[in-house]
Amino acid sequence: MRVMVIVKATENSEAGVMPSEQLLADMGKFNEELVKAGVMLAGDGLHPSSKGKRVRFAGGKKTVIDGPFAETKELIAGFWIWQVKSMEEAVEWVRRCPDPMPGEESEIEIRPVFEAEDFGEEFTPELRAQEERLRAEIERQHES
Amino acid sequence: MPSAATHETIETVWRMESARLIGGLVRMVRDVGLAEDLAQEALVAALERWPSTGVPDNPGAWLMATAKNRAIDALRRRRMRERKHEKLAGEAPVADSSTVHDVEAALDDDVGDDLLRLVLIACHPVLSTEARVALTLRLLGGLATDEIARAFLVPVSTIQQRIVRAKRTLAEARVPFEVPRGEDLARRLPSVLEVLYLVFNEGYAATRGEDWIRPQLCEDAMRLGRILSELLPEEAEVHGLLALMELQASRTRARLGPDGAPILLLDQDRGRWDQLLIRRGLAALERAESLAHPLGPYTLQAAIAACHARARTPDATDWPRIVALYDALAELTGSPVVELNRAVAVAMAFGPAQGLELVDELLDEPALRDYHLLPSARADLLLKLGRTAEARAELERAAELATNERERALLLEKAKECG
Numbered sequence: 001m002r003v004m005v006i007v008k009a010t011e012n013s014e015a016g017v018m019p020s021e022q023l024l025a026d027m028g029k030f031n032e033e034l035v036k037a038g039v040m041l042a043g044d045g046l047h048p049s050s051k052g053k054r055v056r057f058a059g060g061k062k063t064v065i066d067g068p069f070a071e072t073k074e075l076i077a078g079f080w081i082w083q084v085k086s087m088e089e090a091v092e093w094v095r096r097c098p099d100p101m102p103g104e105e106s107e108i109e110i111r112p113v114f115e116a117e118d119f120g121e122e123f124t125p126e127l128r129a130q131e132e133r134l135r136a137e138i139e140r141q142h143e144s
Numbered sequence: 145m146p147s148a149a150t151h152e153t154i155e156t157v158w159r160m161e162s163a164r165l166i167g168g169l170v171r172m173v174r175d176v177g178l179a180e181d182l183a184q185e186a187l188v189a190a191l192e193r194w195p196s197t198g199v200p201d202n203p204g205a206w207l208m209a210t211a212k213n214r215a216i217d218a219l220r221r222r223r224m225r226e227r228k229h230e231k232l233a234g235e236a237p238v239a240d241s242s243t244v245h246d247v248e249a250a251l252d253d254d255v256g257d258d259l260l261r262l263v264l265i266a267c268h269p270v271l272s273t274e275a276r277v278a279l280t281l282r283l284l285g286g287l288a289t290d291e292i293a294r295a296f297l298v299p300v301s302t303i304q305q306r307i308v309r310a311k312r313t314l315a316e317a318r319v320p321f322e323v324p325r326g327e328d329l330a331r332r333l334p335s336v337l338e339v340l341y342l343v344f345n346e347g348y349a350a351t352r353g354e355d356w357i358r359p360q361l362c363e364d365a366m367r368l369g370r371i372l373s374e375l376l377p378e379e380a381e382v383h384g385l386l387a388l389m390e391l392q393a394s395r396t397r398a399r400l401g402p403d404g405a406p407i408l409l410l411d412q413d414r415g416r417w418d419q420l421l422i423r424r425g426l427a428a429l430e431r432a433e434s435l436a437h438p439l440g441p442y443t444l445q446a447a448i449a450a451c452h453a454r455a456r457t458p459d460a461t462d463w464p465r466i467v468a469l470y471d472a473l474a475e476l477t478g479s480p481v482v483e484l485n486r487a488v489a490v491a492m493a494f495g496p497a498q499g500l501e502l503v504d505e506l507l508d509e510p511a512l513r514d515y516h517l518l519p520s521a522r523a524d525l526l527l528k529l530g531r532t533a534e535a536r537a538e539l540e541r542a543a544e545l546a547t548n549e550r551e552r553a554l555l556l557e558k559a560k561e562c563g
Contacts, residue, residue, distance in 0.1 A: 036371065037367075085286075
């Protein structure tokens, strides 16, 4: 399975405070472990939200909003995409991650990525047949 | 107070650490069976301790230290037995402390070497392909015996026997435990790559609705491929195979229709191709191409897959390049199946008449006599040339030869459409 591992933002990360040399070295080592274990697929750090933008969708209207955004703890400072055997394995890897925001309280969130199988149900022949029947009925309604 | 570790967490940690653990133990005790037993004993110890103490900060080191103590005990016992024999035979005894010292020194060695050694032993040419597959998934993939059995649709006892027999064969053949280098290593690689690709293809062949563990084999194979590419960064074909697997897997979501029928490459919705895997596959291919002179069979196949991955639409496919790559692959493998693929590529690049000429040359090939894709490819080209009656006959013949029910139905349907 694939997971997205999300490093949440903090006051420092939002203020653009760069990680220390020590943290960079520790993270480098951790990333190397992930690569060696065949877990790492992708990953990057993100600029603070002051450099970001949002597009809000509401009532058919689209509004562009400039950063920074207020709800610091809900913002994202970086992410990985991992391939793991289970959520438990992802948790174990995160437990081995160096503290991403030393001196501050922070969180790393793990979310499974949707896979083809997750949509599988929708594609079973029975459901499809059902859907087609439904469509035929709707068309008949239009005729009458 | 550390939080209590659940059974599930411990199993997960063990799965993550077991290959390194067994690898280190194999180096110490030079016996795959004993190494696995010792690793299992460490797992049992963890299951006893961790639920109350919590998972230690460095669980790998904890498991290794526990297993190491048991290994030293086992080696001492073995030494004592041997010394008794030596006394009976009147030979000089070997100091006990040296054995323990060797073990300590061995433990500080390179972990990468341990894993590589384990891969090479599990895929040793002295073992049958089936045995290599089972042992690799068990020792390196961290799969349990019943999971391997479910994945390969065989009874658990069959896999158990395969593994037991494989370990015995390795012991009887006195397989050396030194990691080969250079040319020797290169000679051992094909049997490793074959195992990974076989596991991958088994997963790729799985259809929707089957046990989820079967498609999972693709991920297992890719993960092992990634591990191997880190262990052997200078081996072109390792990167070539990884590229091939990632590029093929990138099409997983697009290759089956809603009814489970296969969708041909050129008919697939390319928007559903996995761009992350494509990017990774192309990067691995680039690495392979920079290392290989000339390109090996996996790298060539990956290069062909890459031609499709790079094409935004089927029309944009670089067919002349695919033909050139098939030329090289045909020369390397001499495989009639490759020749057939080459003929199809020629048809795409230079027209159906030229392709048909090449396909016709393969009609007497004994290896393709019962291969349904030969008449099916031929039918395709005949159709393009407007020779529908002949095409229909070929499609019916292909349907006769097809073993897959769904494929057979598709071929017959196509035959009917020929009128």
